[in-house]
Amino acid sequence: xxxxINKRFWFFLISGLIILIGIISLATFGLKLSIEFSSGSRLxxxxxxxxxxxxxxxxxxxxxxYPEAIIETELLATGQGDFFIRTRELFENxxxxxxxxxxxxxxxxxxxxxxxxxxxxxxxxxxSAAIAIAVAAIGILLYVTWAFRRMPKPFHYGxxxxxxxxxxxxxxxxxxxxLGGFLNWQIDLMFITGILAVIGxxxxxxxxxxxxxxxxxxxxxxxxxxxxxxxxxxxxxxxSLNTSLTxxxxxxxxxLFVGVSIQNFVVVLIIGIIAGTFSSICIAPSLLVVWDKxxxxxxxxxxxxxxxKA
Amino acid sequence: MFRxxxxxxxxxxxxxxxxxxxxLPLDANRFGREGMRLGLDLIGGVHLxxxxxxxxxxxxxxxxxxxxxxxxxxxxxxxKYGVTEPVIQTQGTERIIVKLPGFTDVEAAKNLVAxxxxxxxxxxxxxxxxxxxxxxxxxDSSGNDFFDKSEQGNRIFVDSTGxxxxxxxxxxxxxxxxxxxxxPIDTGALPAEARGSLSWIAARGTDGTQLTGDFxxxxxxxxxxxxxxxxxxxxxxxxxxxxxVFDQIADYLYHSAxxxxxxxxxxxxxxxSLISSxxxxxxxxxxxxxxxxxxxxxEVEDLANLLKSGALPMPLKKQPxxxxxxxxxxxxxxxxxxxxxxxxxxxLVMLFMIAYYRLSGFLASLALIFYGVLxxxxxxxxxxxxxxxxxxxxxxxxxxxVDANVLxxxxxxxxxxxxxTLGAAIESGFNRAWSAIRDSNVTTFIxxxxxxxxxxxxVAGEPVMGFAxxxxxxxxxxxxxxxxxxxxxxxxxxHTGLSRKTALxxxxxxxx
Numbered sequence: 001x002x003x004x005i006n007k008r009f010w011f012f013l014i015s016g017l018i019i020l021i022g023i024i025s026l027a028t029f030g031l032k033l034s035i036e037f038s039s040g041s042r043l044x045x046x047x048x049x050x051x052x053x054x055x056x057x058x059x060x061x062x063x064x065x066y067p068e069a070i071i072e073t074e075l076l077a078t079g080q081g082d083f084f085i086r087t088r089e090l091f092e093n094x095x096x097x098x099x100x101x102x103x104x105x106x107x108x109x110x111x112x113x114x115x116x117x118x119x120x121x122x123x124x125x126x127x128s129a130a131i132a133i134a135v136a137a138i139g140i141l142l143y144v145t146w147a148f149r150r151m152p153k154p155f156h157y158g159x160x161x162x163x164x165x166x167x168x169x170x171x172x173x174x175x176x177x178x179l180g181g182f183l184n185w186q187i188d189l190m191f192i193t194g195i196l197a198v199i200g201x202x203x204x205x206x207x208x209x210x211x212x213x214x215x216x217x218x219x220x221x222x223x224x225x226x227x228x229x230x231x232x233x234x235x236x237x238x239x240s241l242n243t244s245l246t247x248x249x250x251x252x253x254x255x256l257f258v259g260v261s262i263q264n265f266v267v268v269l270i271i272g273i274i275a276g277t278f279s280s281i282c283i284a285p286s287l288l289v290v291w292d293k294x295x296x297x298x299x300x301x302x303x304x305x306x307x308x309k310a
Numbered sequence: 311m312f313r314x315x316x317x318x319x320x321x322x323x324x325x326x327x328x329x330x331x332x333x334l335p336l337d338a339n340r341f342g343r344e345g346m347r348l349g350l351d352l353i354g355g356v357h358l359x360x361x362x363x364x365x366x367x368x369x370x371x372x373x374x375x376x377x378x379x380x381x382x383x384x385x386x387x388x389x390k391y392g393v394t395e396p397v398i399q400t401q402g403t404e405r406i407i408v409k410l411p412g413f414t415d416v417e418a419a420k421n422l423v424a425x426x427x428x429x430x431x432x433x434x435x436x437x438x439x440x441x442x443x444x445x446x447x448x449x450d451s452s453g454n455d456f457f458d459k460s461e462q463g464n465r466i467f468v469d470s471t472g473x474x475x476x477x478x479x480x481x482x483x484x485x486x487x488x489x490x491x492x493x494p495i496d497t498g499a500l501p502a503e504a505r506g507s508l509s510w511i512a513a514r515g516t517d518g519t520q521l522t523g524d525f526x527x528x529x530x531x532x533x534x535x536x537x538x539x540x541x542x543x544x545x546x547x548x549x550x551x552x553x554x555v556f557d558q559i560a561d562y563l564y565h566s567a568x569x570x571x572x573x574x575x576x577x578x579x580x581x582x583s584l585i586s587s588x589x590x591x592x593x594x595x596x597x598x599x600x601x602x603x604x605x606x607x608x609e610v611e612d613l614a615n616l617l618k619s620g621a622l623p624m625p626l627k628k629q630p631x632x633x634x635x636x637x638x639x640x641x642x643x644x645x646x647x648x649x650x651x652x653x654x655x656x657x658l659v660m661l662f663m664i665a666y667y668r669l670s671g672f673l674a675s676l677a678l679i680f681y682g683v684l685x686x687x688x689x690x691x692x693x694x695x696x697x698x699x700x701x702x703x704x705x706x707x708x709x710x711x712v713d714a715n716v717l718x719x720x721x722x723x724x725x726x727x728x729x730x731t732l733g734a735a736i737e738s739g740f741n742r743a744w745s746a747i748r749d750s751n752v753t754t755f756i757x758x759x760x761x762x763x764x765x766x767x768x769v770a771g772e773p774v775m776g777f778a779x780x781x782x783x784x785x786x787x788x789x790x791x792x793x794x795x796x797x798x799x800x801x802x803x804x805h806t807g808l809s810r811k812t813a814l815x816x817x818x819x820x821x822x
Contacts, residue, residue, distance in 0.1 A: 091629065092417065114416060116633040121359070125768045132764040139756040147749045193699050193761065193777050197706065200757035200781075204710075204750040208717065211746040239720045246662060246716070247709030250655030254705050257651035258644065262698050269706065 002237075005230040008286035009302045015167055015283060022174015029181030031173070034188035035115065037129070039122035041090040042115045043098070045083050049107030056106075057083060064101045072184060082112065089116060129192045133169070136196060137162055140203050147207070151214060153292070160287040161206045164279040168202045169195055171275040172268050179267075190265040198272025201247070205240055205280035212236045213285070225292050229285050237281070244277040315805075318798040326680055329687035346690055347395070348411075349697035349772055351636055352644060355411040356419040357772075359632035362404045363625045373403045376623035380406060386619040387422050401767075405631065409772075416635050424628070425581060427621040429523030431556075432510040432577040433563065435465060442572050445476060446505035449497055454484035458511065463520075467507040472584035475504055490582065510577050510584070515555035522621075525552025529617035531610040532600065542610040544601040546617065553597035564593040578603075580613070648701040655708050656682060663712060667719045670800065674715040677795040681711050685787050694783070700776030707784025713750075714792030717743040733804040740797055747792070751785050758782035 035042050054073050061069040070086040090098070095114060103109045117125075145158035172195060179185035212232035222228045251273065255266045290299065350357050362380070364373055377400045384406065388396050397409040408423050435443040437457045445467045447457065456462065465478040476495065477488045487497050512520045528547040533540050548556055559576070567573035575587040578601050586603035601613070660678060663671035685704065689696065722739035730738070758778045765775030 089629075092420075112636075114633070114635045116630065118629065118631050120361075121632045128764050128768045128771075132760055136757050136760045139760060140753050143752060143756060144749075147752075189771075189773060190699060193774050196757055196761050197703070197777070197781065200754040201710070203753040203757075204713075207750040207753055208746045211749055215742070215745075235724070236720070238723075239716050242662075242666065242716045242720075243710070243713045246659045246712050247706070249658045249662065250651075250705055250709035253651045253655040253658065254648075254702060257654065258647045258702070262702050265699055265702055 002234055003230060004233050005226055005286055005289055008290060009299055011282040011286055019170045019174060022170055022177060025174055025177040025181060029177050031177055032180035032184060032186045034186040035086060035117045036189050037122055037126045039117050039119040040086060040088050043085045044113035046110045046112060047106050048110055052106050060102060060105050064098055136199055148214060156288060156291055157210050160284045161203050163287060164206050164284040165199045165202045167279045167283055168198055168272055168275040172271045175271050188264055190262060191268055194265045194268030197269060198276055201272060202276030202280060205276055206284045209233055209236050209280060209285055226289050229289050233285050240277065240281055244273055248273050315798055315801050319802060322795055322798060329683045332687040332690055333683055347693040347695045349695045349776055350409055350411060351698050351773060352696065353411050354414060354636045356413050356416050357634040358408045358419060358423055358630050360406045360424060360626040361631045363627050379623050383619050383622055384423055387615060414635060424626045425616060426625045427616045428581050429617055430579050431513040431521040432579055433513045434572050435509040435511045443509040445507045448478060449505065461511045463512045465509045465511055466582060467509060468584045474582045475507060508572055513559050515558040519555050521555050521559060523617055525549050526617055529614045531614045542605040542607050544610050544614045546599050546601060548597045557594045560590050560595055561593045563590040652705045655705055659709060659712055670719050673799040674712060674796055677791045678711060680795055681787055681791045685784055688783055694779050695776055697773045697776035699773040700780045703777040703780040704784060707781055711788035714747045714789055715796055717746055718792060736800045736804055747789060751789055754785050755782060
């Protein structure tokens, strides 16, 4: 039988390193926020008459008085490019001036989308998103603590489940910060939706393992908590991997066939499913054991000189 | 036992048949629902959120009442445009949300919604000698009071197109020149010709009632044949009080000024803009009048519609709080691609389940097909507004839908390994997997509920709400299909000869 829990310090180290990279990236690049969170206007245009490059468009926007405009392009199946132009909050007449200016330069322009978010709306959305994630975490903590109320330390289960989901959120945020830094990916509402889906998914996995621990503890299969946890983990390993696999398969199908419109959402899900599977198998149960045994200083002593055998 | 299973299977088949009939074809009319309801991000359209500009002393009760009135007035205005399934909602006490699917003219939509439609009548202010007052008189005067002290309301000065140029109000400190939003302006920077604009004050009846659009009974576009060609006008009808006030004003103007003098003109103001200033031709009109002006046919149509639907009880802030427009081109393509992704996802999951769990995997695959059809039927019937994220949520739920089955089958395998019969393994597999299924799904429900609540409280939350609802329905239905459908199928199987071949149920081989 595998001894997964035995490697617990290694799991902490791996997760810690990944999260550390994410935090460094967050400190360096920060997060690129979409207009839903940062306010401003977004214009999606297609040029019907000639091929326009991103550089040309950027140059022309600067000529029109918008050097700070952020321009992104998305290649459509037709070979034509779609341009997303993000600027500060535009009034209707300013938008018309931009379109007229571009039309004069590049020929006929078709406006596909025009969105506009006021600063008040952006502040409110940011606040709501933060509240949502916090309330979701508290709700889950309370439910898991309640579901494990007959266990010796029910609060431990809830807390470990929450740490696992914070882990997944941090991993996703870190990777998106890198994607934002290098590829200009933005944090939008789809990202937040994806994060919340991942939170639900990750806790779902963790709870299944905890459920087995609960059952084995009640059956009193072993006197040693570490062995009980490890047995429970291995017994549910098939299920954990199979469910992750089936979910990952459909999300990959989404990624390959549906494309850019929900790219953020799908990529968060892919990251989250992988991180969530890892955290529910490797992090949450390990934390339970470490907490139960009070091994925190043992971990810190282990850290500076990692050995292959724990 | 067997009889109960047979009954279950018949019920399941009936439900499946009904669901299939509901869903296929997608655009068919079933139970009064035609097709799927698609969100703005799929079919395109305009999404506007406006904030209201209530006076500071408005009470919560007044606000709530005015918001409902405003919603109904905007609904009436939009009804005229034949938008299918427009959504007009109030959010909180100060926000109005308008969603117009398939409507892509943002400007027209904004006019339709935000135009307050406040119609009022004004006359030219007179000085103590009875002459007309111009802006120049106020600019040159050193006094700090109105020329006509009997009228303390604001004065509006308009430019040659009728747009408001300057507002003159009075507070404790004296006279104040402001723009439309009440910000003070520098009168020195005004163009020279502005000095010649007339001072318009509220037109009042003898008892001081101001003549406004509130006293209108009806408004209709009319075409009058003049020597100069067809002229488009709006004919209006006053209610009984409006008729009296209007006639008192007409009588006063008719007898106090010469024909052609600005003092005999009645200024018709819509949302502070002068739309026309006809001369009063008779001392009494007895409830009928026409609004003339330099109108096009569609303008008189819009104006009549605006006047008939009534004025908004409060103005809306000029720049929308949130505004979005989506071209409809994304929709059809996206739905087709989602369907492809969904079908491929289902097939892959089914192949995996059959390869790993053999015969039970096959039964779970049947349950998965049942799941897909049932969920789509529910989407159509509720109806759930499908958005980009909502469709994504549905496809994600396909992957998660087999989770309950996986939990149960893993348990069954353990039981079989311990040497139980298939029948016993099925029952104990289901019973022992239940607590895990329940607790893990409840956490997902918690997240869905929070997502829905958040989506409902933010301005562009439609995609978030769509996702929450589809995921919730997906997880709930997946519990049902795993616990009822798969179990019934397995139980029936347990009574057949196949049940003794345990290799059909697991890739696990018993060690000899």
